[in-house]
Amino acid sequence: MVDYNLERLNFLIVDDNKHMRALVTSILHALGAKNCIDAGDGADAFKELRHFPADIIICDWNMDPLDGLDFTRLVRTGNDSPNPFVPIIMLTGHTEMNRVVEARDAGVHEFLAKPISAKGLYSRIRSIIERPRPFVRAGMYFGPDRRRRDNPSYMGGERRKANLQADGGGADRELSQAEVEALFS
Amino acid sequence: MSDDDTVNVIKPPDTLSAKVSKGGPGAVDLAAIERAESVIASMADSYLDWVEEDLVKISKAQAELKANRDNAAALLDKVFQVAHDMKGQGGSFGYDLMTILGNDLCRFIEGKETVSDVDLEVIDLYIGTMQIVISKRMSGDGGAEGNKVLTGLAAVVAKITGKG
Numbered sequence: 001m002v003d004y005n006l007e008r009l010n011f012l013i014v015d016d017n018k019h020m021r022a023l024v025t026s027i028l029h030a031l032g033a034k035n036c037i038d039a040g041d042g043a044d045a046f047k048e049l050r051h052f053p054a055d056i057i058i059c060d061w062n063m064d065p066l067d068g069l070d071f072t073r074l075v076r077t078g079n080d081s082p083n084p085f086v087p088i089i090m091l092t093g094h095t096e097m098n099r100v101v102e103a104r105d106a107g108v109h110e111f112l113a114k115p116i117s118a119k120g121l122y123s124r125i126r127s128i129i130e131r132p133r134p135f136v137r138a139g140m141y142f143g144p145d146r147r148r149r150d151n152p153s154y155m156g157g158e159r160r161k162a163n164l165q166a167d168g169g170g171a172d173r174e175l176s177q178a179e180v181e182a183l184f185s
Numbered sequence: 186m187s188d189d190d191t192v193n194v195i196k197p198p199d200t201l202s203a204k205v206s207k208g209g210p211g212a213v214d215l216a217a218i219e220r221a222e223s224v225i226a227s228m229a230d231s232y233l234d235w236v237e238e239d240l241v242k243i244s245k246a247q248a249e250l251k252a253n254r255d256n257a258a259a260l261l262d263k264v265f266q267v268a269h270d271m272k273g274q275g276g277s278f279g280y281d282l283m284t285i286l287g288n289d290l291c292r293f294i295e296g297k298e299t300v301s302d303v304d305l306e307v308i309d310l311y312i313g314t315m316q317i318v319i320s321k322r323m324s325g326d327g328g329a330e331g332n333k334v335l336t337g338l339a340a341v342v343a344k345i346t347g348k349g
Contacts, residue, residue, distance in 0.1 A: 002207060026225075085197035093272045114274075115278075117277075119222070129201050137192070
């Protein structure tokens with residue numbers, strides 16, 4: 001495990017549940033992060049971004065009035081977005097395949113399934129640090145390149161399409177964290 | 186891709202690597218991960234207070250649903266939202282059974298626009314089982330008793346839904 005020092009990073013935690021916000025903040029503090037602020041929904045988070053230069057956003061899905069997906073789209077494509085490139089980790093209990101794909105296609109960098117663990121959260125942060133991703137504007141999509149892994153020796157088929165059709169499961173099939181990661185790679 | 190096949194690749198400024206150093210004091214090592222995990226464990230007691238609130242909330246939403254079936258879609262969503270929260274929080278604080286039950290309840294509700302008597306009975310069963318898990322402090326997988334509770338619930342649900 002590579003030991004990164006997170007103390008200079010600014011984290012914005014967005015969750016409508018104050019207990020989850022407190023939990024994520026406590027985990028980040030224990031990992032050495034010093035600058036963490038939180039917001040209770042996407043609209044408040046967007047306001048915070050105007051004066052808080054977040055380096056990483058950790059965002060829940062279910063929130064009112066602006067949920068995590070709409071917030072991500074607003075950050076990526078809003079005319080007045082302070083930072084369209086900011087890495088976003090979607091932290092959610094929604095682990096059905098169609099939901100994971102939807103989050104990826106809204107422009108999130110990483111997807112972490114609740115229940116949360118410190119190890120799981122750090123591994124997503126590490127992935128963002130180690131693999132800065134180019135952004136792509138293609139048709140309606142603007143966000144991190146969804147083909148993250150650049151492996152010239154890869155001889156297989158189109159991985160994401162294969163994943164979507166794998167196991168004969170429906171779009172609402174629950175994915176494990178490993179399957180989620182495969183969809184994001 | 187919609188009607189435009191153009192793909193533009195943009196390389197954003199890598200601001201993170203300038204702010205993150207490797208190693209040294211304060212860096213995330215195994216001890217820091219363990220510390221963070223123990224922070225989560227230390228919040229488990231508070232979780233028991235929060236989850237009691239959620240249990241009250243979900244029971245209220247269920248009572249509203251029973252009293253106003255014409256508005257089932259919206260009220261089912263209310264039950265779903267609390268169950269979804271409980272799913273996310275349970276395992277985070279060491280109550281894995283709450284995550285399993287919250288998830289199963291969400292799956293049961295998802296897609297429903299109306300409710301039958303049987304549906305209401307099943308939702309009651311899930312809420313009742315969650316109350317048992319918390320009142321008996323069945324953390325982790327609940328051991329043999331946890332297994333018994335889950336198996337028993339599955340059998341009753343199968344029986345009353347006619348899928349047994």
